[in-house]
Each structure stands twice: as structure tokens, then as C-alpha cells.
Amino acid sequence: MAQQQANGTFKNAKGGRIDLNIPPSSISVSVKVIDVASVNNVPTNAIFTPPVKGVNVYSAPSFCFLIEHPSGRKVLFDLAIRKDWENLAPAITERFKKVGHEPVAEKNVSELLDDSGVGKESINAVIWSHAHWDHTGDMSTFPAHTDLVVGRGFKDHFLRGDGNSALGGILASDVEGREVREITFKEPEVVQIGHFPAYDYFKDGSVYLLDSPGHCVGHLCALVRTSTSPDTFVFMGGDAAHHCGEFRPSQYVPLPDTITLKRDNRHTPFCPGSWYDDIQISRHRDPKGPLWQPSFGHNMEEVMTTIGYMQECDGDDNVFVILAHDNALRSPNIPMFPDPINNWKSRGLGTELKWNWIGEILSTMETNGEKVQGV
Template sequence: MAQAHHPPDLKIPSSDATVRVRIIDTTSRISGIPIDGFMRPSIKGFEYLNCPAFSFLIEHPSSRNLLFDLGVRKDIENFSPRIINRIKEGGWKVTVEKSVRDQLSDNNVKPSSIEAIIWSHWHWDHTGDPSTFPPSTTLIAGPGFKQNFLPGYPSNPESPIKETDYADRELREISFSDLKIGRFNAFDYFGDGSFYLLDSPGHAIGHMCGLARVTSNPPSFIFMGGDACHHGGEFRPSKYLPLPSRIVPNPLKKRGSQPCPGSLFEPILRDGDRTKPFFEIPEGRVAHDTEEARRTVEKVMEADAREEVFVVMAHDDTVGEVVDLFPGYADGFARKGWVGDSRWLFLRDFEEAVEGRKEA
């Protein structure tokens, strides 16, 4: 059995300041995207991504509310032509039932209460439609955004974003200095240690993650991963979290109490190594900078290894089975055991690959 390495200290500055976090199912559903552009090697029965897109409502005690990502805009036909063509060429099925703005309004959260919308990155399944929020809501993007994507469509017919996304509102680009959280460059948004933006490049220009402190004694944090990874198999197992010999809850039986033997998955491990993620990011495919994206994944692994950190990627379709989604709150994740309950659920995607090895 592989020996787990002790997880590194992320050296998060101490603080009594916290925020409240709600995980929003944006109702975006995207299906039919081949995984070979995002991860390798291929695993039998898992050839396509069929996923939701999560947003996060971050509520500061001062009533300075933030949204981290918006999912897909509801009026898909009003994306910029570059994005509309990309969706058509890919042959993907994309649906949205209700916008984030409407969900907020329906649950007594006024759109005017949102100080800023933070885009983890500029990809269409995260940007939503900021124009549905009042001009008082700032739009925040990561390093290099303005240089690479402004002006938006229609001034630049090839731009993936629209001028209406930022028109008549402040467009702020984050600059990271020497503050560190783990090996991430960090930005203390409120200046009190309650919420950090993390520089996490590689997947896309300006990609950022978020880290929210939701309790102070003991401290616990929600890590908003954006597209730093697209599937749990990209950052699990790791040298800090080897594939266990007994997996509970059983990912192959919905909410099953009988443990699943980890040995079932040994044949599909990379190099048969229980400390190596099932997947890695392939060269020259979806990632803007493959090597940088792989380094970001390594940093995610370090955060994921901490029991006080709940890592949520934007497209993790297992999250909704475990957490209390909006309008519920996610602050009590540690007390409710969400980290352990969700950690290995992604293994269900490999059921066909291990079908012949199932043990009674």
C-alpha cells in the first residue's frame, strides 16, 4: 500500500474574518465534449464530458457580495459569433434553464447587492451575461485579460467576449504581487483574509481560482477551482491522497454503505501507481499553456490534501449529490463531512472500465 505524504502547509495567514458561501447550480448543462482534448489517457466508457457549471455567491459581513463565475448565458444565441460557431462546430448540446441573476432574484438576493462578478477565466461556459447586472457591479478578470481580449465583439468581430459584458461598468484586472497561499500567488480581495483570488494560469489566459475562509475556529476553506481541472481524476489520487484500499461511500453504488475495494481501479491507474492521478493534461490541446496548466494541477493537489479545504471544480457533476446547493449554504461542509463523502465519487465514471473486476 502506498504511503501518503504529509500534505504541505499552505501557510494561509491567520484571520478571524470569514465569508459565507453558497454554491449555485447555474442550470447550465453541457454534453458531448470529447475528453481527449482535456485529459489523457482514454479510459473505456468515459469518452465525453457531460457536466454542469457551478457558480459561487460569496457574502462578506459588510454586505459586499461577490459572484465567482456565472455559467453559460441563458440566451445562447447571443454569444459572440466566434463562440456560437465553436459550439456548432463541436456538435455539443448546451442548455440553460434559469440564469444566475434570475435565481438570485427568486431567492431574495438583489442583483444590485453584487459588488463584483469574478470571471475565473474568459471561456463561454463561465462568463454568463454580466449585462443583466446593474452598472454598479464591477467585472473582474485575471492577468492579461485586457491585452488579449479587448475590445469585445462587435468592435473586434473575432473576440470571444462581447462589449456588452463590460460596457458602462468598471472592468478590473487583478495584479498579483508576492503574497502566497501554498504555491499560488494570491490576492486578498477584502484585505482581511476572508477571501483570496489565486493566480492559476495554464488552462486559459488569466485563469484564477478562489479561496474563501468560511469558519475561523477551527479554520475551514472552500476552494473554487474554475477549470484548473475538469474532473476529479486529474488531481486524485495524489502522493498526499493515495487511492485507498477501501472506498466509502461506494462510488459504484449510489450512497452505498458497502465499501468499494480500491484494487478494482488498479488496472486503469497510470503506471499502476496509487499516488498518481488517473489523468494528465495532454500536450497542445485545450490548455493555453500545457506545462503551466500541469503546474497548477500540482498546486491544486496540495490544497486538496488538506482536510480543512473543500475543493469544488466548476464542472464536477458529483458535487450536487453531496452539498446543499443554493439557496442553501456551504459553510458547514466540514461538520457535514462533504470532503470525505465527495472525494472519490468521480470513480463512478470508470464503472464500465472495471466492470469485469467487480467483487461481490
């Protein structure tokens, strides 16, 4: 098992791809990426560390996902940001003013579903990756028959304890009159996928909820089967990391010799090696490890362990890792709701988007007056 240490190096890393031992199944589900919300003007030092000169502010989408099972059952993974975010708990809205966050939500996910003809009434359950404000949306806009599914420890921390904070929590309207189902990972449907305990949600191998603690109590990721023969999967990372530069490169996904940058409407090859070596060494980071690490979490040791487990999944060419705040997904080549993303593998999206974040970093540095050698 590879575990990332504080300086971005790895211990017990033997290199190469591991076998995730995903159980076989003949059932896949439809996955649709929903993009209705963003978080703008986030200071980068509030999210990841150590700083990169010239990269000071971060703006990103807040994605969620519609999962449709062949049986007709429908679940949502996350709800992004509620449209009336000013009605969040006062501690949260005060933090927006203090830190400078600028939430933007075009509409609630429930509205999008109604407008599209899917209908919020058809949703059997909402799965929260975790209880932070940019993921919980507005559960009160869903009918009482829509269950709320949460991760290990959620009820003790948020329902019976005082888990609410300036990062999130729950409102009474989120849970009143509906079933709150906590996945304890002691259920008989739990298997091991890679190093993650994985709950077989539909009991047919199509959707697994992954126990991925650290960022927040009860944090969940999901591994969703998008095709069979061959098997392909989307890994929904929630906030296991906020940025691809927190888990790439790794010993499973090394930095390539050449990447393609889009500049002035042209695609230009760029050799990132020497630039990345310099930027890592100047910040006492491993040139073969990620650019950043998260700067906060409920339990930082668990944060780093979860990232290590996610890197193992990222090393499988049949797994497409999508973070909730991944700017790379706002590419014109990415199908968004109401279109499914199931054919991501045949379209080459897993490969195409893996290193887009480097181009984003370079552009930001240049915009802020930093000279980037080789660009």
C-alpha cells in the same frame, strides 16, 4: 514542491501534507453554490487524456458561487452559462455543432438572484475565473455598478489583443459601461498561500484570489474562509482541472484501500487498488497519480504546475476543493443556493465526496459494456 509530469508521475515529491501558510483571520464569509447550468455530450478526449476504455462522453454541471461578506458586500465567482447561449460569438456556437456540445441553462444567474430576493442590484462585483463561455454568463444583465474582476494578463489578451476564440472571450456587452478590474498580483495585498500568489480581496483574510495560469489567460482560483476556530476553506478551482481524476490521487491524497459505491440504492464497499493499478499501467500512467491530465490549455506547462499547486491545497483536510464541473457536487447531501455550504467540514462532505468520481467512472464503463473486476 511537487510537479506532475506528463505520464502522471511526480518529481521532487516527498509525500505528506505541506503547510499552506494561510494567514490567520477572524473573518469568514458565506458561500453558496449555484447550480443552474450544464454542459452535455462533451467528448472526453476533448477534455482529458489518455482515454479510458468505455468512458467516451462527459456531461457536467457548470457551478458558480455567491460570496457574502459580513459587511454586506456580495460578489459572484463565475456566472456559468448564459440562458441565451445561442447569442454567444459565432465561432463558439459553430464549435458546439462541430464537437457536439449541448449547453443547458435554466436561467441566468441574475434571474436566480432576483427570484430569490437577493437581487442582482446587490452584487458589487463578478469575478470571472476565466473568459470561457461556460463561466462568463451574461454580464449585461447586471447593473453598471457591478464591477468585473479578472486575472493577470486579461486586458492585454482580451481587451487590447485578439484573445477571442471558439473557447470563449468577451462580448462588447460584457464590459461596456462598467469597471473592469484586473488583478495583476503586484498589489500590496498579495501574499503567498502554498505556492500560489494570493490577492487578499477584502483585505481581511476572508477571500483570496489565486493566480492560477495555464488553462486560459488570466485564470483565477479562489480560497474562501468558511469558518474560524477552526479555520476551514472552500477552494474554488474554476477550470484548473475539469474533473477530479485530473488531480487525484496524489502524493497528498493517496487512493484509499476502500471506497463506498452506491449501486442499486445500496452502499457497497469497493477496493479500488488493483483496478486502478491495472487501468493506469495499461495507459502508461503512475498508479499513485491522477487518472487523467488535461488535453488542452493555453499553456500546458502552466496547466500542470497549477494542478500540482492545487494538489497541495487538496491535501489539507480543512480545504474543500470544488471544481466548476464537478459532478460529485450534485449529491443530495450537498446544500445548494440559497443554503450555504459553510458547514461542509462538520458534515463530512470533504471526505464523503473525494472519491465519488471513481463510482461515476465505473458505472460509465459498465454501461458501455466494460467488465470491471471486483465490482
